[in-house]
Amino acid sequence: xxxxxxxxxxxxxxxxxxxxxxxxxxxxxxLTSPNPYGLxxxxxxxxxxxxKLHKVAVKSNNQGNQLDSLRxxxxxxxxxxxxxxxxxxxxxxxxxxxxxxNQQNNQNTNEYENRLSELIKANEVSIAQQKIxxxxxxxxxxxxxxxxVSKDEFNTLVKDVNDFKDLIAKELKARSKKPPVSxxxxxxxxxxxxxxxxxxxxxxxxxxxxxxxYLIKKNYKPAYAHYMIGEMNFRRKxxxxxxxxxxxxxxxxxxxxxxxxxxxxxxxxxxxxxxKAHAKAFFKAVISKYPNSAEADTAREYIQQ
Numbered sequence: 001x002x003x004x005x006x007x008x009x010x011x012x013x014x015x016x017x018x019x020x021x022x023x024x025x026x027x028x029x030x031l032t033s034p035n036p037y038g039l040x041x042x043x044x045x046x047x048x049x050x051x052k053l054h055k056v057a058v059k060s061n062n063q064g065n066q067l068d069s070l071r072x073x074x075x076x077x078x079x080x081x082x083x084x085x086x087x088x089x090x091x092x093x094x095x096x097x098x099x100x101x102n103q104q105n106n107q108n109t110n111e112y113e114n115r116l117s118e119l120i121k122a123n124e125v126s127i128a129q130q131k132i133x134x135x136x137x138x139x140x141x142x143x144x145x146x147x148x149v150s151k152d153e154f155n156t157l158v159k160d161v162n163d164f165k166d167l168i169a170k171e172l173k174a175r176s177k178k179p180p181v182s183x184x185x186x187x188x189x190x191x192x193x194x195x196x197x198x199x200x201x202x203x204x205x206x207x208x209x210x211x212x213x214y215l216i217k218k219n220y221k222p223a224y225a226h227y228m229i230g231e232m233n234f235r236r237k238x239x240x241x242x243x244x245x246x247x248x249x250x251x252x253x254x255x256x257x258x259x260x261x262x263x264x265x266x267x268x269x270x271x272x273x274x275x276k277a278h279a280k281a282f283f284k285a286v287i288s289k290y291p292n293s294a295e296a297d298t299a300r301e302y303i304q305q
Contacts, residue, residue, distance in 0.1 A: 049164055052157065077133045084126045091119050184211070189220040196228070205232040223252035227262055239269035260286060260295040267299065 098115065184192055196211035209232055212225040230245030246266045250259070267282030283299040290296050 046164055046168065049160055053161070073133070073136065077130075080126075080130065080133065084123075084130065087122070087126070091123070095119070182214075184214050189215060189218055193220065196225075200228060200232065205236065208232060223249045223256060224258075226252065227256070227258055230262070231265070234265050234269060237272070239272045242266075243269045243273075260290040260293045263289075264295040264298055268302070271302065 095116070187195075192211050193215060196208050196215070199205070199208035199211065209229055212229050215225045216222050226245045226249035230242045230249060233239075233242040233245060243266055246262050246269070249256075250262060256262070263282055263286045267279045267286065270276075270279035270282060280303065283303050286293075286299040287296045287303075
């Protein structure tokens with residue numbers, strides 16, 4: 001019963017912690033749902049622990065009911081044994097009295113034997129009833145032993161719950177923290193664009209990309225920002241990423257002055273990724289659209305190769 005109370009308290013604590021966590025958007029990560037989905041790795045572990053607690057609680061409640069039933073049977077058995085003990089004592093007294101009477105007058109021998117036989121039968125019936133009760137009690141004890149939650153198992157469960165309480169507390173604490181203030185907040189978009197170009201010229205590509213990504217979020221000259229990020233990915237030989245940014249830049253503003261280089265570098269990126277057919281088509285487009293440009297000369301060299 002102590003295990004059952006402890007499990008109930010632990011379940012209550014864990015449930016309150018789970019309910020206090022902010023549910024994910026549109027129901028994803030809702031641990032109170034009958035069929036939760038979109039769970040994080042921590043939420044899956046928490047859900048699994050919650051199910052284990054429920055099973056152990058049910059198991060412990062069943063054991064409590066069985067123990068109550070066993071106590072009632074034991075109380076009944078104790079009453080029967082006490083009654084048998086009193087009967088045996090009375091029988092002994094009666095037998096002694098009968099023996100004294102027989103010794104005194106040596107009469108009524110047949111009556112003595114009849115009464116003795118009746119007493120023996122009565123004792124045999126009582127003993128048979130006692131054996132039946134003992135058999136039923138033995139079966140009940142075997143059932144409880146088979147379903148008993150061991151001390152080690154219970155202590156392990158308590159440790160797991162405490163660990164997950166700490167995990168949930170850390171997650172709630174992390175969610176309550178305010179997001180860091182952006183380093184771009186106090187600067188104008190024009191100032192950030194100037195700094196981004198300076199980073200690019202110095203080949204500080206990581207800082208430059210961070211600045212251009214911020215400008216894209218602010219919708220400040222997004223076509224040029226996409227082109228510049230594409231150029232830095234091209235120089236880093238991240239050709240697939242370069243193609244993606246070049247494509248977005250072209251879709252935003254197809255008449256930009258940097259279009260010859262954008263198309264040439266797109267073609268080279270396709271060639272490097274193994275897309276030879278599309279690369280050749282882009283080289284020809286550069287030559288056709290910008291025949292007198294340096295990019296067209298480079299495109300002719302790639303076609304000849």
